[in-house]
Amino acid sequence: MILFQANDLSVRFGGIRAVDSVTFEVRQGEVFAIIGPNGAGKTTIFNLISRIYNSTSGKLLLGDTDFTQTPAWRIAGLGIARTFQNIELFPNATLLQNLLIGRHYHARTNFISEMMFLPSVRKAELRHREKVEDVIAFLGLERYRDSLIANLPYGVRKVVELGRALSIEPKLLLLDEPSSGLNVEETEGMGFWIEDIKKDLGITVIMVEHDMALVNQVSDRVMALNYGKVLAMGTPQQVQSHPEVVKAYLGGEVEGAA
Amino acid sequence: MHDAARILQLIVNGAASGCIYGLIALGFVLIYKATEMVNFAQGDVMMLGGFAAFTLIAHFHLPYWVGGILAIVITAALGYALDALIIRRVIGQPQFAVVMLTLGLGFIFRAGAGIAWGYDSVGFETPFTNKTIDIGGLILGEDSVSIIAGTVLLCGVLYLFFSRTRVGVAMQAASQNQLAAYYMGIPVRTIFSLIWAISAGVACLAGILLSPISMIDVNMGSLGIKAFAAAVIGGFGSIPGSVIGGVIVGIVEQFAGYKLPAGFQEVSSNIVLLLMLFVRPQGLFAERMGKRV
């Protein structure tokens, strides 16, 4: 079953075609990786999907819903969560608050009842807290629960951002370079979490990633991009041995690439 | 006086006071482009510059030109010190910390000027005071003409400075990309302090040019808020933009005073500012883009 589709997606910044008629689809329950050299347009695709950028042309579909024109703040409501390449957490709030903000879309209380903290608000808060505690337990973040994000090490923040995205309870999770800035052990841990997210939580994942070991470990299918265009798509092995892909990474002509 | 001449007169007067707003706005823009900060004390720096010129010319009896240039140099040095000693320390804090910091400095400047020069309005003799020139039957005050000419001249000088001199080009580079400029061996911090110096010098020039029209007093810094309107019209981005913005604000103000009931003249610049921000916040000359993630 197809969960997500991008049809003929393009965006131009000035004269540059950052994303050039990219078409791909992601199946329910798979981990789909986007690879490519720097500046290939990978993060731009994420920014298009999360509607931070407007596409110049093309279509975005989640299931049967066309969300090409949906405002950015409604994207979470569709069930799409994301992380950011350089971590965009809320640094002056605690980990717990960060994850609770992830629950925002599920909040049904209005500000007047919140200002009086009516019993309904209290009940809703406790329910959100339980959901968030599930995520904390899933990612093993218990001991950082009340720390300010600003005081946490980089590797932990990366996990917190993953946790915040999970608190949204998404159908589709976009991970922008989940391993960047992490050491070998942390990257390995990230790999296991992505596998667990897929297997235990049944969430479909699209990730942009440079670390080919991680891509090989977790992804079902891979799409390679360069200069905003699709070079190849298929299993990790197929894509890595694709001559165009080798050329894009190594440069120059390819002589009899295997 | 018939209506056409009256209107022309309003335009010239408006352009003259508009040039002053433009010069203050120019100071905002130079600093903003380089450091993303806005000096809310810019009007008060102008006030200090005006008083410096007053002391040199009226007290020490220096000739107008010598005293004026000396005052500009002194105010520029103050601008340099302001950045090097105080503003530099808050780099990395949220933008509104700088807003509050410079607002606080403005109040301190005002009190300092009050202690040094008292709270009475003062003025000094300039070559343009109370003289008129006759252009094809149109009688113009030399004071207004001197402001407009001075502003145009300054824009030319700044243009040459930023395009032709090493320091000027280094400033442009540092404004566009701090890190790259730093790697290219440009002493970015000194360059920023120099930009503050230029901005203060321009403010002082505004104070000197203004003095034949309006007296110098401790509260003249409140002109700064009108200069914001000028800078916003110019899109907070370009030197000619802010001067043109200033002229627009100046002329609107004159006509508001002429046509509309009392009270509208004082708030017309604010109304222009808000309308501009609501309708076209990127200014008249710039394009709009979103934040990068």
Place this chain on the structure above:
Amino acid sequence: MRYLFRTQYRQDIALWRHNGDRFWYGLLAVLILIAPQLLGEFYIGELGGVFIFAIAGVGLMLLVGYTGLISLGHAAFLGIGAYVNAVLLSHGVPFLLTLPAAGLFTAVCGAAIGRPTLRMSGLYLAIATLAFGSIVGTVFQKWTAVTGGFDGFAVPTPYVFGIAVESATGLYYVAGAVLAFVLWLSANLLRAPTGRAMVAIRDSEVSAQSMGIYLARYKTLAFAISAGMTGLAGALFAHYVRFLAPDSFDVLLSVQLLTIVFVGGLGSLRGAILGAVFVRLLPQFIAIVRDDLPFGIGRLPGLEPALFGLALVLVILFQPAGLNGMWLKTKAWFQAFPFKRQANFRRQKSYAKSERLK
């Protein structure tokens, strides 16, 4: 040191974290209630002034300290609240209606100014609100039919449940009650989704949006709530000064209100109160030492604004967490005594973060 053993989630959303809190705040409440028995009329009047400014401070704190939006025009909201209250009272509307009416009307004004300024970043917002404040100030002066212009406006005596609030003590109790109410509302809001959405907007707009937070809605809401609370403070301020002068709601007053939140410490309700104490007591302190200062410095007309400016500069340069930060550090020092962590008292190095739109 105190360690909290938490066994239930509801402990984390309680207003009082432990019995110590309950005890100290209870003691404070008792002291405030019996203060008029212990202190003279003059000091009670001053404390009432502190309460009124603290109400406005809490309102501004929600906007600046929690949502990260700056306003240089809050004096206008204080003024709107004051005039709405005074004008309605003079038409015979009872005080128990005019007070909320002043708050609600000002909140609507706040939403009206907040809505179009949404797209603006910190800097443009500062300029826009500065212009707004200055326009409203001019309206107070020129709209003589309503405000009386420079003749001023005598504020009628309010009645609460049939009792005239004439003395400083009466206003002190009313202001204290309103402050407690406003603090309660704010604390509730901050432990609920709306408060967290405000914090999210402060820390990262892009990711707040990705969390499903509609920036326009929450920024407008923050503006409205903040303005409304400031309007309440304005209504009480009218009774505090008893005679409204149109030029008293100027930029200097806006900066004073901002001084409350900056000196008090951004991002803390306690900070708003500490800041209000500072801002109200500074002029009193100047008045007391005025004659003892050398060279007649105490008699300079610009002294008060200059000292506010100086306080702002010093706090921003050396103590960005404000009085609240100093309070927390002192508390931590005593709790850990005789051990101390140098890092508690060291400022963290910060790096330039661009807010420029690219």
